[in-house]
Amino acid sequence: MTPFPFYASRQAKARVDLLQLPFNRYGLDPFGIHKDSLVRFYTLLRLMHARYFRCRAHGADHVPESGRAMLIGNHSGGLPIDASMVLASLFWDLPTPRHAHGMVEYFAQEWPFVSPWFSRIGQLPGLPEHATRFLENERLLMVFPEGARGTGKLYKDRYTLVRFGTGFMRIALRTGSPIVPFAFIGGEEAIPTIYHWKALAKLVGAPYVPITPYILPIPRPVRCEIHYGEPMVFKGTGAETDEVILAYVEQVRGRIAELIVQGRESRRQRLDATGEGA
């Protein structure tokens, strides 16, 4: 029943066993996560994370070991490799692995094969109902408040932050969840988008289709970094006025911008040390 025709590594299996998820006899959790699919998914991610993108995590100890939390970060790169690398980092870089739930674009639900794929690994459409429910179940939520506007950034606008949605902040306040800001560095070099093919995007129902200098949106094997910041806790009920919420969101956005600066510097040093250009 797994939609992943991929082999399962022993290390991934051992770490999935450490996850605090309530799997039943068939390895299913109440949100439809399938244990065996998760093992295969993380096996594949491990290859990309450790070998292809040679991802490095900084400040991973800022992610709570258990309980609800919201990871908020920048979108980097024309395809969701940033999201999958953050998932990989939380699974492989933490002393006790954690599984994060991403908030997926709606169109992915309508695509055959893609939709069950996302469902079996707990990546559900980005609805406030899902976010709230995951947090109330003490899960880890991963949100990119830039949304599709963020992944659609062109290479010339790399590492700028577009407008943040505010829904995440109201949910964080309502559920009393700490926010862990993070910066993802490298995605924009991996898929440098120079043009959006709008006609094809419309045809397949996607928000955009990225075109790179080498035409196809295939990620290049560049080094990536993830920088986690210390958790930010906001007090409130979630019923505050828009001004109050916007001010809170700006604080998070500002912190992410700082982490981006820090991350780009750290990545440059690493590339200098290895003698790589990009």
Added chain:
Amino acid sequence: MKVLVTGISGALARLLVRKLLKAGHKVRGIDKRPWPDPPKGVKVVRADIRKRPAEDVFRRWKPDAVVHMATVTHFTVSHEQRYRINLGGTRAIFEHCHNYGVARAVFVGRHTVYGAAPDAPLYRTEADPPLAAATFPELADLVASDLYAASALWRYPDLATSVLRLVYSLGPSARGTLPAYLSSGRRVPTVLGFDPLFHFMHESDCAAAIVAAVESELSGVYNVAGPPPVPLSLLCEVTGRRAVPIPEALFGSMLGRFGFPKMPRDAAAHIKYPIVVDATSFAETTGFEAEFDEVRTMESFRFA
């Protein structure tokens, strides 16, 4: 308590009657269909619920509670007929309840009223609007009767009305919407590239939940579920069926042919996207707990 069950000859209703009797209630029923050998003491009046003989049961017997299960689905009757039976019947039952001093009414509805859509939340709460009429027009009459039944809550404030939205029932009787989909020739048509979660409960637990609703002071709309949902592929596997994935473009034309069950084309939405409900509110109010987990439920259907 004197409990009147409409649609008493249905498979789930028969289970319900046995449970009600066991709990010490007196039971009578109305149905157009026969029930040749009902349990001792159960009187079945063969009548249309919209006709005079049905009203006479209320007048003479004066039931304390009514469980309304006399709704029909696309598997049995034509579209136009369904509207008349489901809405006209529901109206008649609630009016009789009001006119003849019934204290409690339980409307047994389905969780499919929420409709399956790609942008709907995985867990539906009672606050979510029922979308089925848009995604699966064949279910419009069921949505209408569900909402209409809930209008009894303000129309007749002294009648304790509960509208239950039960997940699919599955069990040894092999009757109902889900078994009908799973049973035909053991080959189950699925939509290629989709594997939604299916939410179901053992038929005995469905009956137990209705008893819990009858015996409690419930008033309002409630989702009713037991164990967590499972993917359709696993449901097929554990129930010994063979899932046959069909490309969506061909799906409609394959139904009713090559040993596949006959279904409306729009049913495809329910085979692509999940309908899963959050039933915590019902469990908290009534203390209901399902006896069968998802595995035993599937096996009870397979090895019946």
